[in-house]
Amino acid sequence: xxxxxxxxxxxxxxxxxxxxxxxxxxxxxxxxxxxxxxxxxxxxxxxxxxxxxxxxxxxxxxxxxxxxxxxxxxxxxxxxxxxxxxxxxxxxxxxxxxxxxxxxxxxxxxxxxxxxxxxxxxxxxxxxxxxxxxxxxxxxxxxxxxxxxxxxxxxxxxxxxxxxxxxxxxxxxxxxxxxxxxxxxxxxxxxxxxxxxxxxxxxxxxxxxxxxxxxxxxxxxxxxxxxxxxxxxxxxxxxxxxxxxxxxxx
Amino acid sequence: xxxxxxxxxxxxxxxxxxxxxxxxxxxxxxxxxxxxxxxxxxxxxxxxxxxxxxxxxxxxxxxxxxxxxxxxxxxxxxxxxxxxxxxxxxxxxxxxxxxxxxxxxxxxxxxxxxxxxxxxxxxxxxxxxxxxxxxxxxxxxxxxxxxxxxxxxxxxxxxxxxxxxxxxxxxxxxxxxxxxxxxxxxxxxxxxxxxxxxxxxxxxxxxxxxxxxxxxxxxxxxxxxxxxxxxxxxxxxxxxxxxxxxxxxxxxxxxxxxxxxxxxxxxxxxxxxxxxxxxxxxxxxxxxxxxxxxxxxxxxxxxxxxxxxxxxxxxxxxxxxxxxxxxxxxxxxxxxxxxxxxxxxxxxxxxxxxxxxxxxxxxxxxxxxxxx
Numbered sequence: 001x002x003x004x005x006x007x008x009x010x011x012x013x014x015x016x017x018x019x020x021x022x023x024x025x026x027x028x029x030x031x032x033x034x035x036x037x038x039x040x041x042x043x044x045x046x047x048x049x050x051x052x053x054x055x056x057x058x059x060x061x062x063x064x065x066x067x068x069x070x071x072x073x074x075x076x077x078x079x080x081x082x083x084x085x086x087x088x089x090x091x092x093x094x095x096x097x098x099x100x101x102x103x104x105x106x107x108x109x110x111x112x113x114x115x116x117x118x119x120x121x122x123x124x125x126x127x128x129x130x131x132x133x134x135x136x137x138x139x140x141x142x143x144x145x146x147x148x149x150x151x152x153x154x155x156x157x158x159x160x161x162x163x164x165x166x167x168x169x170x171x172x173x174x175x176x177x178x179x180x181x182x183x184x185x186x187x188x189x190x191x192x193x194x195x196x197x198x199x200x201x202x203x204x205x206x207x208x209x210x211x212x213x214x215x216x217x218x219x220x221x222x223x224x225x226x227x228x229x230x231x232x233x234x235x236x237x238x239x240x241x242x243x244x245x246x247x248x249x250x
Numbered sequence: 251x252x253x254x255x256x257x258x259x260x261x262x263x264x265x266x267x268x269x270x271x272x273x274x275x276x277x278x279x280x281x282x283x284x285x286x287x288x289x290x291x292x293x294x295x296x297x298x299x300x301x302x303x304x305x306x307x308x309x310x311x312x313x314x315x316x317x318x319x320x321x322x323x324x325x326x327x328x329x330x331x332x333x334x335x336x337x338x339x340x341x342x343x344x345x346x347x348x349x350x351x352x353x354x355x356x357x358x359x360x361x362x363x364x365x366x367x368x369x370x371x372x373x374x375x376x377x378x379x380x381x382x383x384x385x386x387x388x389x390x391x392x393x394x395x396x397x398x399x400x401x402x403x404x405x406x407x408x409x410x411x412x413x414x415x416x417x418x419x420x421x422x423x424x425x426x427x428x429x430x431x432x433x434x435x436x437x438x439x440x441x442x443x444x445x446x447x448x449x450x451x452x453x454x455x456x457x458x459x460x461x462x463x464x465x466x467x468x469x470x471x472x473x474x475x476x477x478x479x480x481x482x483x484x485x486x487x488x489x490x491x492x493x494x495x496x497x498x499x500x501x502x503x504x505x506x507x508x509x510x511x512x513x514x515x516x517x518x519x520x521x522x523x524x525x526x527x528x529x530x531x532x533x534x535x536x537x538x539x540x541x542x543x544x545x546x547x548x549x550x551x552x553x554x555x556x557x558x559x560x561x562x563x564x565x566x567x568x569x570x571x572x573x574x575x576x577x578x579x580x581x582x583x584x585x586x587x588x589x590x591x592x593x594x595x596x597x598x599x600x601x602x603x604x605x606x607x608x609x610x611x612x613x614x615x616x617x618x619x620x621x622x
Contacts, residue, residue: 156355167340
């Protein structure tokens, strides 16, 4: 009960602190809307990137075995426990203007640091483990028996992947993607460190909240409430969606 | 010859050589861990043997360490379907689309694949389930659909891994009949523990123990005159191996057994006597009483229990209306009343007795069977 109180009380506190009279103007100010829109767009892009990169990674981890696989798995999951600000620094030294890849990319005219692309990269970095963990677990649970049946029925490996494996793990893929989206939307430390805080370019909602807190606490609280509501909706959809998706697909 | 298969898997100590003729169904019998599943998995391409060679209808399935360049055909190019104990229907597809999966994978259009699937569903009396999800089917229904799905891919060889083992005894007979119909004229390998499956479905029986073939031959020959201990157990027979004497056989320990109708084998040749446990009785003293005629002896009191073999009770197992008393060598099915009178316990010394006229004597090493 104490544990539940620790989670619930702060939520009550922030709701109590909301300045309802000015709520709508506060969250529809130019800077708020810019932050919200940027956050949504980058988070969606980051989620797409998580799926694109995370699915092959999860398949590799769950369906093959090779030397160093355990180490690879541990490294892939590292962003889950790594302080985001450290992740941001690491990204800065990779894709930053003087970074390992950033410098050669800059020669080619591609400048990533302090751009929306940097925001997407930072969000993908911290969010992808959610998708990989969820999907790899599901792949292991489903096992390879259905895939073997598919193969003995004459299906090529790509057909088996498309018609057997992915449909079987679709619920986990969806919930993993939703969790990744949520994590991306709330991402702060890595974004601030790697992408900075330029309004309309790299300043997402959490950065806006942090900034407003200094000058206009009421605006910060109102925007926080928006993120709380988004989080509640996502949790509800993930849990209920998991049930109904399971029912429909397996 | 449809299939010739030779394989060695060192980690599982399996070394087998098997042929299946066109249209022939071969039953594989053997204890758990004997290598039956390894055989099927290697044929289907799911397990890679250490060495061996397999050919199906003139196409090389694999050739590994056999003197020619190594070859390995992936499972989907083999034309071999595998039907397992569990139906393993794809839960996200309708029953019809499950059956259509094979034709679709072979390149048929969705419409054509569904048309063929509907035909196969009708063949297994499963048309009514076409639009349902597999989740709601009973075990027997799901297994029927799985049969249709396996056949719809038009395999050159069908592998069946104990397809009836997980089914309720009340639905197994119908499915067995259906399998008999669809397996007729088809090349198939059937792994089973059930003599009835072998009798009903198989033209030929191969017995595997410890990763080696220990016996093979026509189904009736193997199950009625078994040479291996496992085949005898599946067939529900006691087998005694020894050498031929003038009136029967002599066991390795010197015990002489008198058989009513000795087989035409030369004196001293290895022979086997088979006798049903129902024709054997048990006593706690060497000299029998007049009332202990075997349960399975219809001639009752006229039985001449002229053979006596001493043994130690290893196991007492109720089987329906009889109690099976087993020693290492012989089993006897006796009535509960007699078992109660004798007050038997594991470890007791008993005398098994039977009439030689109830036993069958046959040569141990003839026919196509490999001698154990």
